[in-house]
Amino acid sequence: MPKVLEVKNLKAAFTIGKKDYEVIHNLSFHIDKKETLCIVGESGCGKSVTTLCLMDLLPENGKITGGDMILEGKSLLKMSANERRLTKGDKMGMIFQEPMTALNPLLTIGYQIMENITQHDKSINKKEAYRLSVEALKKVDIPEPESRMKQYPFHLSGGLRQRVMIAMALVAKPILLIADEPTTALDVTIQKQVLKLINNLKKEIDAGILFITHDLGVVGEIADRVIVLYSGSKVEEAETHEIFERPLHPYTKGLFNAHPRVDDEDFEMKPIKGSIPLLTEKVTGCSFHPRCPYATDKCKNEEPKIIEPYPNHFVSCFKVEEEYKNE
């Protein structure tokens, strides 16, 4: 499978006061065509910042300090501003968490979708754009698409608004779809509908999907591959079933033990002690060591490297490294 996106040693930092604080440390991953990659982690772990880096939407005090992001062989960071803007619209689509804040309340649904088409392909006239927009709404299972085109965002329910967002992201036929917690604000029943829709569309549109979530259930439902992020570093990466059946990193294990699963009869809740470090706190060594039950002196002083104990299963933890050596 050809790679759609490759992120290499990405580093990002925020400036607070006069100091820079690094929020993404050496993050590397790739997405294949027709693949869904999930990034999981708790709030503040850098999931959303990663998507903002990709879409060039970082706030003013944020900046990328190192690494590279390559979309279909072209480096996003080396592009000129105009080139970057066009790539963003043509090749990358984004679905946000809060559809109400992402849609403009003053413009009709139709206008907002058509804008996406006409802005990026000037050869398309208005009539054609209208036809394409209605088609896009049909594709995301919105009933009566023609009348929806004339409506404003407040006319629609949360589930429908999220569908409109998906239609908007897909209308320019992107090769990379970025979804930042698209179902978190929805009820479970609607969430399932939207997940099913995204999964079906993936097969149709030939794109790679980067899916951000904090819900392990959603991961199990939609992901092909999973990255677990903690405090801006990748701690584990594996295929979905592999990570559900054999989580290696203590943090990943902790997440699974804290997440009450409906399909698990003998689940016993075991919380992870403590809370994530603040941005301004400097944690040496492995960033998880203050909360890790297996932490040793080595974890406090040295940063663990990423190893591959099983094929396509990556983890960065000294404990796992040692056990793997023994095997």
Place this chain on the structure above:
Amino acid sequence: MSERQPLLEARKVKKIFRVNRKQELKALDDVSFVINKGDKFAVVGESGCGKSTLGKVVLQLYEESSGSIIYYGKSIDDLNPNYIVKEINKLSKYQKTANDYYQESLKIDDNIKELKVQQEGYDSEGSKTEVKKYNELDKNINELEYKSKEARKNSSRQLREGAKICGSLILVKEIEEVKRLYLKASEEVERAFKLRQALYKNKETLVSATDDKKINKIKDENQDLIKKIQECQNNRQEYLLEADNYKGKNILPINERAQFTRYQDRLDRHRIYGINLTKLNKKEMRQQRRDMQMIFQDPAASLDPRMTIGEAVEEAFIIHTDYDKNARKKLVLELLRQVGLKEEYYYSYPNTLSGGQKQRVGIAKALALKPSFMVLDESVSALDVSVQAQILTLLNELHDQYDLTYFFITHDLGVVKHFCDRIMVMYLGNNFEYGSSEKIFKNPLHPYTQSLLASVPRLRPIGEEINEQIIEGEVPSPINVPSGCPFHTRCTKCIDVCKKVKPKLINFENEHMVACHLYKEGNTYEF
């Protein structure tokens, strides 16, 4: 749990919000349930199903439109709310109006008889004028029959109202005497209540008292108070027993059934020993809130950013108790320790705390007055999964330690499964299913519960698609609730009757209730 004592009961609670002059929004539609002592009771449903409204009505933060909420944590033996005296005074009025209504219905019945005799004079299949007359009379009879029925209904409604206070005594001839005795009994409760308050106050001063002489004096006083309280209780018992002597004798013929013991027993069952929260006045409800607390969803929004953590937790003691400053601080620090916060946080402001820590402060605030009942409105929904597990573990510990009862409002079925022991599933203000968490997760009866469970995201087996039966469409607007079963527009098992008749909540098997036409009482599944 061997004995199951009820702590809170909701009887046909309705809550209607007015949207504008024409439209109204039925947020709760005849919701009834019982929460037993020590339960972790969960209400689940999609957004807009009325779960939060229910939580607020239970705590009387919203006034209900009809129905009653009865709290058994305290009984009318130890509290004498204003409404009890009022109701006792109305006893004879209830009896009289019930009788009036009954007499009215008897008169109407006589009228009907007359008309029926008249009607026999006409032939229903005769000439046009005769048929016309016949039909006219028929219409009149129907109207009168309806009126008579209504009058009877009103009559028994009045009796039931009275029975809430004195049971079947509402039927006896000596109602004035009963009234007098009940009033006396309630006076004794009032006296005992005042004495008990004095006792609490003394105990609170004892906490900070140092002088030996003073301590001994207060202790002697307390002995005296306890004796007096006992006296009051004995007196009350005597008055009530005296009233009970009239039971079953000299029954007035208020309706046809009055003489039957079965009917009298039924009225006895209507008697309420708990406290009807919906009838308390503001001041009394405020007192009552010592016992009933709430933990909110957004811990940041429920804390005042200008108050230190110490001040925020202390507030409850300032409002409800007479502890002095030092005693209060001691108690607050103890509370902070219990919810897993360091003492240093006493002087810090909410902005320096993380989400999980803020929620711990929220718990400490709710716990301050040692309540027995807590409403948790999505209290862990805004937290990260690892912190959520910490808070749930803490809540579990507190539950065992203080014998708490939780009313848990949530949309997260995973949390419900592993944290709660009874579940009520709600949809558009209706109670759809009710039972132990084990039964509902193993054998969900209502199609809505089934699809809700199927919607929970989980690990998909390799190669399998998301094509389990997922529920179509969205929750309809509660302003235009569909006719019949409110779920029929989305239900995959919808049959004709669902569109017309609203299903009643039936007992499917032992303590597993469901409101769906697919099930019959005690029966198995049938299409």
